[in-house]
Structure formats: C-alpha cells, structure tokens
Amino acid sequence: MGRPAAAGRTLLPRGSMMEFGLAQLWADGWIYAIARGALVTVAVGICSMVLGLVVGTVCGLIKWQRTLVLSQIVDVYTTVWRGVPELLIIYLLFFGSVEFMARIAAAFGFTNMGGGGYAFAVTVLAIGSISGAYSTEAVRGALAAVPIGHIEAAKALGMPGHRIFRRIIAPQMLRIAFPAINNVWQTTIKDTALVSVVGLQELMRTAFIGAGSTRHPFVFYSVAFVVYLIITLVSQVGFNRVERVLSSDTAKVA
C-alpha cells in the first residue's frame, strides 16, 4: 500500500528514448495480466463464435428456404447487425435494455448479476450476435452453392428431407462455407477488443489499464498488437489444416 504516486512510476518515453518501459512488463506482474487477458479474449472469441455458428446455421437455413415472415426477420437482423458499427451494438446491448439483458443473463444461469461472469455473458451475447449475422451470410451462400441437381436426384431416389440434408447438403455446405467461416472467426476474435466498455478484463482492457498505470502506452499496445497477431496466425494455421482435411475427404468420396 502507501502512496503509489511516488512508487512504480517511471519517466515517459518523452525526452529519453532509452526508457521504453519493457522492464515494467515484468516488474509489476503485467505480463501475467496480459497472458490472462489473452486467455479471456480467446475464451470470449470461441464462445461467441460457437453462439454465432448456431445462430448463423438457423438463420442461414431460414434465409435459404425463404420461409415467410421469418426470412424477413432474419433479413432485418443481418442488415442491421452488419450495417451498424459493432461499438454501437455493444453499447446498446450492454446499457440499453436492462430488463432484456437481465432475462437473457438469467437464462444462461447468471441470476446474480455481478462480477466477471455477467460481463462475460453479455460480451458473448453481443459479439456472438455480430458473429452470427456474418455466419448467416456464409451459411446461406454455401447452401445456395450446393448444386440443385444433387438435391433433386436425392429427392427422386425418395430420400427423406432430413437425410437429404445430412447426407447431401450438410457435407457440401460445410466444405464450401469453411473459408467464409474462417473469415468470420478472424473478424470475431478482433471484435472482442471492442468490449472493454463492458468492463471485461480481456486483452485490450488489460493493455489499456497497463498503459495508463505504467504510462507506457507504446509498450502495452505493442504487446497487445503482437498477442492478437499470434492468436490470429495460430488459429489461421489450425483452420488451414482443417480445410485440407475437409477437401481431402471430398476428394476420396468423389
């Protein structure tokens, strides 16, 4: 304790290029805070992506089948969610409709609204809904790209609808949608940086607080930059590997 005003504060980079403040990263445990933040970012990213894929698959199917009314609702959702800045959506969802959010959070098991859990849930809902809007388009696009002849042939053979979907549509759709889903993932993980407004201690928020309290914004934002880059590059490698497996599968089938 004591007065932190004197301790733990160093010169600004201003005037002396020697003092970059890299030592600060180790000194006050910030490097662990950054690592924790990165873990939260990845967790938020994965949960939001999964939620987005569920939303995207349902909405994509609705759009593809052109179900009346429902399809129009989905249209409004994807148009608005893709046409309005993510920052605004996050603000709206977090601060805008308290009652609504409370109910949603309760549905996810967060009846006690406080601490990090609620912020986590709201974040996943906000980022997931944005991710879902883009996934919807990816799924719809992939469904539209499945050759209509295949479906007609399956129908002619008397295959029931659900089996046509499982055997004919889903496998092809998955392969076609995969590159687009990869893009959605990259966008989703980057969008998580915007949720610092809801107070979740993810990577960007940690860098922000670290930059403020150590007065070394350059170091902290550079570290954040590098960590995001590592996250996107590593996941890219993973996606590429899965994509190769998917395409080799179809090669075998064909």
Place this chain on the structure above:
Amino acid sequence: MDLILMAVPVLLKGLVMTLTLTATSVAIGFTLGLGLALMRVSNSAIAERIARYYSIMFRGTPLLVQLFLIYYGLGQFSFVQDSTVLWWVFSEGTRCAVLALALNTAAYTSEILRGGLQSVPVGLVEAASAAGMSRVLRFRRIEFPLAIRQALPAYGNELVLVVKGTSLASTITVLEITGYAKRLMSQTFAILEVFALAGVIYLALNVLLIGLLRLVERRLMRHQQR
C-alpha cells in the same frame, strides 16, 4: 420527441465528420492498397514479401489496437513531437484516425485488388503486349479495369467496414456520430434512444453506399457489354 429534436442535429454534425473520415481514409487507403497489390503480383520477391507481411499484420490485429498504438503509443515519442511534419499528423485525433483507418483498409484493399488482378486472363495481357502496348498503357487499359470490375463487390463490403470503423475514432476524442452519441448519452442518459438514432444514421449511410456501388457496378458491366 423533444429528445429526437435535440439529438438529431447533434448527430448530423457527427455525420459530417464520419463522412470526412471515410472519404479521406478511403482515398489514401485505396492508393496505398493498389500499390501493395501491385507489389504482391510483381516479380520482385522482396516487394512481394513486404506487401504480404504488411497485409498479415494489419489484417491480423484489431483496428482499435492499431488506433491506440498510433495515437497514444507513437504520439508519446519525442522524435514524433519534435518533427513538424510528424506532429502535424499526430497532434490531432482526426488525423490519427485517418492514418489508422487508411493503413488498415489498405491491407484489405490490397488483398481484394490482388484477387482482381490475378483474375485477369493471361491471354488478354499477352495479346495486349503482342499488340505493342507499353506496360503502363496495358495496366491502365487492360489489367486495372478488369481487376476493378472483378473486385467491386468485395470492395463494397470493405467500404462498409471503413464506415463502421470510423466509429472507433470516438475513442481518441474525435467527435463523429458515435462520439456525439456518447456525449448525448452522458448528458441525457437516454441510452436506447440515442444509440438507436445513431444506428439508423449509420445504417442509412451504408445502405446508400451499397446502392451507389450497385449503380457503379451496373455501369461498369454495361460498358463491358458494349
């Protein structure tokens, strides 16, 4: 109703700034992106690599981090503050926002244009060379127009992303639509109404932009058919 009457003029003031940010950063970003795309398809391995790494770096990190790194990170260094030219750029949130947005969109633009350039049939280029066209003329008359036509739909999406990206400028003191919306929120606490209004303005802007691009696309296609 009183709130709307009060909020709309303020948000429209922000719209002017949003449009300025978009137009400036798209102009700079497109030029830079075109250069990077040419580097990607060039025969020089070094140029290709630089452009590729640039694209990976700027597409692999959030715009918000880039923005903060430029505004709060680089803006702190004495060599930036002491240089008249650099400080002109870094002393203003607006200019920093344009810089970050332009560098960011350049990376995406370069990928889109590279795709477009690679889609140009080799035969056409060879034919143009055989007809004695110079490299510059060939690029201007054959490769560029064809690449643009191919890239236009994807570039339309990128423009929407730039418009949305300008909202982040509010985090570095720039008063565009989101900046004014946040200020209105802290004055009136009418969160839902203010952000919904701001959202409508963004949506209208983006729908208009997409519509405009469709017109351009149709025009370009008509030209092709003729």
Place this chain on the structure above:
Amino acid sequence: MKLKILSLVAVLATSALAAHAEGVLSIGTEGEYPPWSMADADGNVTGFDADVGALLCAKLEMECNFVVQAFDGLIPALNANRFDVIISGMSITAERKNEIAFSVGYAEFPNRFVVSADSGLAGITDIPAFLAALDGRKVGTQAATTHANFIAKLAPNAVLLTYASLDQQWIDLASGRIETAFADATADQDFLDRPEGEGFVMSQVTIPSTYDATLGEGIGVGIRQDDTELKARIDQALCELIADGSIGVASEKWFNVDISRPCQ
C-alpha cells in the same frame, strides 16, 4: 486448451455467484483515476475510493467486492445491476439524480485547471475572465463528468475534448494536444507531482462546486433508486464515519488534505 477454457468459464461463473452472496457489497469504481481509484494488474483497487469502500463495508459488516468499470459506463452499469453501489468520486448532480439515488455527500473538492506554465491562462485570476479566455482553445476533461458538463455549459466556445480515462487526458496535455485540462484539484496535483507534469502549473482560478449547478453538491455513493433500504443504511454508516474522522484520515492519506464534509 479446452479444459483451461472450461475452467476459466467456471471460475468466472463462480466469481459472479460469489459477488452477490449474502453480506457482500459489490462496488463499481473506475480504477483509473489516481489517487482516488487505481486498479493494478491483478484487479485490486487502491485509493481514496477503495478506502471509503472498505470503511463502509466494515461499518455495514459486509464484504467488499470491487468491480472496475469505465466512468462513463458506471451509471448505466449500476442500473443494469452489475454492482450494488458506485464509489468513484462521483459528484451528486441533478441530472444524475434522475437516473440513480445518492447517499449523503461525504466529500467536497475544489476544481482547477492545469495549464502550461508559459500559457497566457496561467496568470488569470478571475473566473469569468478565465472562462472567456478558453474561447477557441482545446480543453480536455474526462467524459461524462461534471467537468465536461461545466465546460460545455459555461465555455461553449471552447473546443472540448473528452477522454475515457484521466491518464489519456494527461498524456494529451503533456504532449500538447490540448492546452488545458479541467479536473478536481486532487487529481490535478497527482499529475503535477509526476515527472511529465514538469512545466505545468495549477490555474490561479479555483472553481468551487457551488459556482455552478453542473459541478454538483459534493461526492456521494451512487445507489439504485429502488434500493431505499440500502441507502438508509449507507447514509447512517457514512455519517458515523464522517463524525469519527475516519473519512478525514483516509483523505489525508491520499490527498494530504481533508476533503470530507459534515454529514447533513
């Protein structure tokens, strides 16, 4: 990896449950406003606000749990039930009272500008003259604060730039992006005591909270409007803490002056 994420989610979920266990007071604070509220790498909060919170919790026989939230989101987050009270050097103002309730005021501070020592603003001693001199100048304040509202109302021709955190405001003052910054004198002093505060001085003019309604009626604890029972308990506890000098001691510790004010 999957296991790690699952355990992380579990930890987050349980911490959420713990936050509202019986006898826990969940406190929203900014965490970026030295020397009032500062969060470290582990999320621990120190500062005057943290001490007031700790005193209050001890009095109420509750356990404190701090939730860090940017200042401009504190009131919406309180109303979204993210925490039970706000202790973040928040002034009691008429506009805020429309949204939330406040405890009795427990502290009061004067407001001052920080200016470059060689600035023409440094020598002005008269408040209206100072405010008039702000015309066309870039003035920084924190977003959603009484200071921002004050400048917007009383120096409408100044170019007002607002920041999410105080640190960002000081960075921009030090680098020259803004010509002056307006905050409470305690926060100003914290900046001037730092190396980067060199070459800057406090304005001659001191603006008391009583100068204009936008500056509010002292600092209070923010409470949801329907939490009348909690408000009554907090009011009583605060009055006792002010009377026995505890809040004054905390103030001396962080500000070197006693900014506590009598309970009424």
